[in-house]
Amino acid sequence: MNISKEEVAKVANLARLELSEQEVIEITGQLDRILGYVAKLNEIDTTDVVPTTHALAIHNAFREDVVRPSLPQQEALANGPRQNGEAFVVPRII
Amino acid sequence: MDYPGLSIHALKDFLAAKKVTPLEVTEAVFARIDAVEEKIGAFITISREQALRRAEEAGKRLDRGEGGVLCGIPLAIKDVICTKGMRTTAGSKILEPFIPPYNATVIDKLEAAGAIIIGKLSMDEFAMGSANENCAYGVPKNPWNREYICGGSSGGSAAAVAADESFASLGSDTGGSIRQPASHCGIVGLKPTYGRVSRFGLLAYASSLDQIGPLAKDVRDCALLLGVISGYDPRDSTSVNQAVPDYQGALTDGLKGMTLGIPKEYFGEGLDPEVEAAVRGAVEKLQEAGATVRQVSLPHTAYGVAAYYIIAPAEASSNLARYDGVKYGMRDMDAETLMDMYKKTRSKGFGTEVKRRIIMGTYALSSGYYDAYYKKASQVRTLIVRDYQQAFAECDVLVSPVTPTPAWKIGEKSHDPLSMYLSDVLTIPANLAGIPGLSVPCGISRGGLPIGLQIQGAHFQEEKLLRVGFNLEQRLDMAGRKPDL
Numbered sequence A: 001m002n003i004s005k006e007e008v009a010k011v012a013n014l015a016r017l018e019l020s021e022q023e024v025i026e027i028t029g030q031l032d033r034i035l036g037y038v039a040k041l042n043e044i045d046t047t048d049v050v051p052t053t054h055a056l057a058i059h060n061a062f063r064e065d066v067v068r069p070s071l072p073q074q075e076a077l078a079n080g081p082r083q084n085g086e087a088f089v090v091p092r093i094i
Numbered sequence B: 001m002d003y004p005g006l007s008i009h010a011l012k013d014f015l016a017a018k019k020v021t022p023l024e025v026t027e028a029v030f031a032r033i034d035a036v037e038e039k040i041g042a043f044i045t046i047s048r049e050q051a052l053r054r055a056e057e058a059g060k061r062l063d064r065g066e067g068g069v070l071c072g073i074p075l076a077i078k079d080v081i082c083t084k085g086m087r088t089t090a091g092s093k094i095l096e097p098f099i100p101p102y103n104a105t106v107i108d109k110l111e112a113a114g115a116i117i118i119g120k121l122s123m124d125e126f127a128m129g130s131a132n133e134n135c136a137y138g139v140p141k142n143p144w145n146r147e148y149i150c151g152g153s154s155g156g157s158a159a160a161v162a163a164d165e166s167f168a169s170l171g172s173d174t175g176g177s178i179r180q181p182a183s184h185c186g187i188v189g190l191k192p193t194y195g196r197v198s199r200f201g202l203l204a205y206a207s208s209l210d211q212i213g214p215l216a217k218d219v220r221d222c223a224l225l226l227g228v229i230s231g232y233d234p235r236d237s238t239s240v241n242q243a244v245p246d247y248q249g250a251l252t253d254g255l256k257g258m259t260l261g262i263p264k265e266y267f268g269e270g271l272d273p274e275v276e277a278a279v280r281g282a283v284e285k286l287q288e289a290g291a292t293v294r295q296v297s298l299p300h301t302a303y304g305v306a307a308y309y310i311i312a313p314a315e316a317s318s319n320l321a322r323y324d325g326v327k328y329g330m331r332d333m334d335a336e337t338l339m340d341m342y343k344k345t346r347s348k349g350f351g352t353e354v355k356r357r358i359i360m361g362t363y364a365l366s367s368g369y370y371d372a373y374y375k376k377a378s379q380v381r382t383l384i385v386r387d388y389q390q391a392f393a394e395c396d397v398l399v400s401p402v403t404p405t406p407a408w409k410i411g412e413k414s415h416d417p418l419s420m421y422l423s424d425v426l427t428i429p430a431n432l433a434g435i436p437g438l439s440v441p442c443g444i445s446r447g448g449l450p451i452g453l454q455i456q457g458a459h460f461q462e463e464k465l466l467r468v469g470f471n472l473e474q475r476l477d478m479a480g481r482k483p484d485l
Helices: A005-014 A021-043 A073-077 B008-016 B022-040 B048-063 B105-112 B155-162 B179-185 B219-229 B273-288 B301-322 B338-349 B352-365 B371-394 B417-422 B428-433 B462-476
Strands: B043-046 B074-078 B116-121 B168-173 B188-191 B211-216 B259-263 B292-296 B397-401 B437-444 B450-457
Touching: A005 A021, A005 B352, A021 B301, A021 B352, A021 B371, A021 B417, B008 B022, B008 B219, B022 B043, B022 B048, B022 B074, B022 B116, B043 B155, B048 B116, B074 B155, B105 B116, B105 B219, B116 B155, B155 B168, B155 B179, B155 B211, B168 B188, B168 B219, B179 B188, B179 B437, B179 B450, B188 B219, B188 B462, B211 B219, B219 B437, B219 B462, B259 B273, B259 B371, B273 B292, B273 B397, B273 B437, B273 B450, B273 B462, B292 B371, B301 B352, B301 B371, B301 B417, B301 B428, B352 B371, B371 B428, B397 B462, B437 B462, B450 B462
Parallel strands: B074 B116, B074 B168, B259 B292, B259 B397
Antiparallel strands: B043 B116, B168 B211, B188 B211, B188 B437, B397 B450, B437 B450
């Protein structure tokens, strides 16, 4: 096995997903096959190969730090499932 | 006159000659949608009233001798690109109520050129899929045979254009999501160079791979749209500040002096004989047009899928963390604690494939596995980039199939994620290297399903791709062939 049911359940919790027992079993089986397939990468010697994280050689993109118009508060809040006109409202934390 | 059946450049002649108005064209497109959409299911949202109003305004601009290069042309957009005031779902239940407060830069550019946005097109949820079967709002059908998939993830974008429900569309391509459905639906689709087109307002899937591009009825329309949407955008720090050439000017007859590379790894095991024959036939036509052909090798091609299915889910697991039920989209209102709200919202809002990729990505990035998976995949990505650099030292463009097979039946691969992933083997490498890729129709199978030719080039070599595609189109006369609906 490349991955266990317990690992899938643990990772699902980290990703803030709630899975049913049935989903855990299914996803474990599928990820096991996928991880078995991606192990193919180990056939290649990558010693001293620099990783590519970006397809073009662009480095830091700087701009002047000047104030510009941004989304008005009411428009920014408009899609909130629950809001009070000033802020998004969420279940009590403290 | 069958206006919805025309290309954009042909329609523009009718508009310029005042033989038809933008309002009449837009009404004709909606009549076409009314007639065929029930059979195809390409749209998630249709915006009729606003489109008709804007068509009237476009007519007035044309009367005054004003208007941009797309003035009065109705277009539909993949539902992953933000349209101000027009619902944008990414094919997901979690964004069912989302009304963007701003336009993506590409939408601003299309509208500045005079285009009329008529609606939003079906897609795999958050662009994750190869068959458009992972959509919370239904599965669109291939207009050539409605038992078959239209491809994914920009399936609606391809099906709508093939069915004459839109003159062209925009899609997004992270591992083949423009080129593959374009190929399966018999139209032209272009994934531009990473950085060529601004992604501001594109809902992110895998940010080091995603790119917006056009799907069109022919190469000329594709070139026209690319010219409109390209260019540097200060709001997208990955966009590149490089002049936008006259892409239509690149569509010249003849390919003398052009060298086509045939990557031998793209013609391996699993390639359908009919696809191979159509592609080899297309290469002969390109030789007749004056091109020289040589064999090249991209030895790490077979590792692209494995690298992609680590890198893309890893980036997705981070990008999709924003869907938490707080700022936009749906929320599970019964949850009592914050943690419960996150989990219930995400578990109810996301579909199975999205959950699978989030878990895969979170796992690949988790402590203890990072080097084995993410780092390893990023190193293999470097080797794929080097393969291309060597190939483009020997040739101008690479020509190959887009997909190993024509479209498959709806449902055939939906229970086997890995076999679905493997169907992307010929399109994924271009995303890993950030290079452009064009899909142009090159044949129809005995079963009546379209086959596409893929043309890849070095960074910012879109003109060469379009020129080769144009020459093929001129010699094959495929652009006039339509599905019978």
